[in-house]
Amino acid sequence: MNACKRVLVFGATGLIGRHIVRQILTRKDDFDRIAIFTSPDTVRSKAEEIKQLKNEGVEVLVGSLTDEADVRKAYQDIDTVVSAVGRNMIVHQIELIRLADETPNVHRFFPSEYGTDIEHNRDSSGEKPHQNKLKVRSFIRSCRNLDHTFLVTGPYADGDPGLYLSPNYGAVRTGSFDVRTKTAVLLESGDLNIAFTTMCDVGKLLLAALTHPEASRNKALRVKSFTTTDGKILEEFEKQTGGEKWQVSYTSIEELRKLEKKAWATGDHQATLITLRRIWATGGTLYHEWDNKLIGEPAVQTLAEAVATAIDVQLHGEQEMKRKLV
Numbered sequence: 001m002n003a004c005k006r007v008l009v010f011g012a013t014g015l016i017g018r019h020i021v022r023q024i025l026t027r028k029d030d031f032d033r034i035a036i037f038t039s040p041d042t043v044r045s046k047a048e049e050i051k052q053l054k055n056e057g058v059e060v061l062v063g064s065l066t067d068e069a070d071v072r073k074a075y076q077d078i079d080t081v082v083s084a085v086g087r088n089m090i091v092h093q094i095e096l097i098r099l100a101d102e103t104p105n106v107h108r109f110f111p112s113e114y115g116t117d118i119e120h121n122r123d124s125s126g127e128k129p130h131q132n133k134l135k136v137r138s139f140i141r142s143c144r145n146l147d148h149t150f151l152v153t154g155p156y157a158d159g160d161p162g163l164y165l166s167p168n169y170g171a172v173r174t175g176s177f178d179v180r181t182k183t184a185v186l187l188e189s190g191d192l193n194i195a196f197t198t199m200c201d202v203g204k205l206l207l208a209a210l211t212h213p214e215a216s217r218n219k220a221l222r223v224k225s226f227t228t229t230d231g232k233i234l235e236e237f238e239k240q241t242g243g244e245k246w247q248v249s250y251t252s253i254e255e256l257r258k259l260e261k262k263a264w265a266t267g268d269h270q271a272t273l274i275t276l277r278r279i280w281a282t283g284g285t286l287y288h289e290w291d292n293k294l295i296g297e298p299a300v301q302t303l304a305e306a307v308a309t310a311i312d313v314q315l316h317g318e319q320e321m322k323r324k325l326v
């Protein structure tokens, strides 16, 4: 059995990459190497974060993701690549995977997924936001030497800009929880079930996939923190913000579909997120069973914990969306 002990992370200081590295570091002693590959730009612009990672024993390899020689060099003495690159770099992973497949010591690649199940049902293959990730899955399945793991987590239950427990400025009608104004927009009647994973748990579940290499080998692992509804999320926000009722309005699925159509037609950069919200609200995160138990059932967060973090992030965190949506 091939262990995942010498790990290289792409996208390590991005929205989700940061949580992944943080969780891997909690089990530092179980790994022979923990390395990140990042750009000279990031080394400059996030100097403090890079310094902190180095202090914690992370090897920082610097180069360009689009330079074959840099990537080949970074793959030396690595057995597992974890990619957490943003949506703008999804297709480029095909090149990163091709190079990994040609490198005998690399045996496992985790492409950047960490979200919606792009093969959930018959309609999934036609969804616009899924197209690039589908190409990556198809390519990696054709590799000769490389195993893969797709970590499928559903939406993040977090309050950072644009995430499900945020005010969702710019697309408020497609769902919103705004702590400052105590207002919310719920989908349909607020009673649709959605399975969520907090970003902290994405990191924990990725770590569990690394430490259970056989169980996670060549699988789409469908994991979650909890299943809940907009109504229950709202109740929890109300409870944790003084008990007062929030002002609530509703957007039907029919209206959401209209907003989605208009966003794609007008080239609105939020179109991807609106489509994903429609998929999540219409059963696209639900299964009879999840795979947490296959990878040792790590302890995951509750709705109450997720809402507490979201309140803190909404009140004290970054208010501007930095990640790339396309």
Ligand SMILES: NC(=O)c1ccc[n+]([C@@H]2O[C@H](COP(=O)([O-])OP(=O)(O)OC[C@H]3O[C@@H](n4cnc5c(N)ncnc54)[C@H](OP(=O)(O)O)[C@@H]3O)[C@@H](O)[C@H]2O)c1
Pocket (backbone or CB within 6 Å): 010, 011, 012, 013, 014, 015, 016, 017, 037, 038, 039, 042, 065, 084, 085, 086, 087, 088, 089, 112, 113, 114, 115, 116, 153, 154, 155, 156, 163, 322, 323, 324
């Ligand atoms: N389930 C959900 O609700 C949800 C929400 C958001 C994202 N996601 C998924 O999570 C994955 C990661 O997305 P993210 O939002 O975390 O990504 P992100 O923060 O936009 O970017 C992640 C990292 O990608 C690297 N990167 C971006 N552009 C690059 C370039 N031109 N050259 C080199 N490196 C570049 C950077 O790495 P460095 O750190 O090394 O600079 C960056 O920090 C995606 O697959 C996305 O679909 C899911």
